[in-house]
Amino acid sequence: MLQIAIVNGPNLNLLGVREPHIYGNQSFDQYVAGLKERFPQVQIHTYQSNVEGELINYLHSCMGKMQGIVLNAGAYTHTSIAIADAVSAIGIPVVEVHISNVLAREDYRKTSFIADKCVGSISGLGMEGYALAVRYFTDKFEH
Numbered sequence: 001m002l003q004i005a006i007v008n009g010p011n012l013n014l015l016g017v018r019e020p021h022i023y024g025n026q027s028f029d030q031y032v033a034g035l036k037e038r039f040p041q042v043q044i045h046t047y048q049s050n051v052e053g054e055l056i057n058y059l060h061s062c063m064g065k066m067q068g069i070v071l072n073a074g075a076y077t078h079t080s081i082a083i084a085d086a087v088s089a090i091g092i093p094v095v096e097v098h099i100s101n102v103l104a105r106e107d108y109r110k111t112s113f114i115a116d117k118c119v120g121s122i123s124g125l126g127m128e129g130y131a132l133a134v135r136y137f138t139d140k141f142e143h
């Protein structure tokens, strides 16, 4: 079975509560429950941390276990060379996801340290960006 990890960084534990005009009203747990029903052929693992080093440790732990990673690194996207290095180090394809359109927001969100280490990026399509990233991996590995 295809093993995919969805990794969420800081403040994404507050989805559904946090700035709903930007990030929507749905909690991530609610969203993932639906996602698992839509992709019964995929084992979807989820991990969230507000701590940079914990995210890095989790990415390392994916080596040899996950075939693809969907990563929303939150604000660490714009600051963390260490997470970018982890993406490069693990040798697993990573798709970067942002719920909001980071290019349409503050200038400091326009830089991503991880984008060029990823196979691609999805931004601004809401929570559905996670599903599109999983769909990328099912297309890639199931054909």
Ligand code: DQA
Residues within 6 Å of the ligand: 010, 011, 012, 072, 073, 074, 075, 076, 077, 097, 098, 099, 100, 101, 102, 109
């Ligand atoms: C985010 C965009 C980031 O700029 C922000 O810091 C987040 C969420 C998004 O999913 O749109 O925490 O990654």
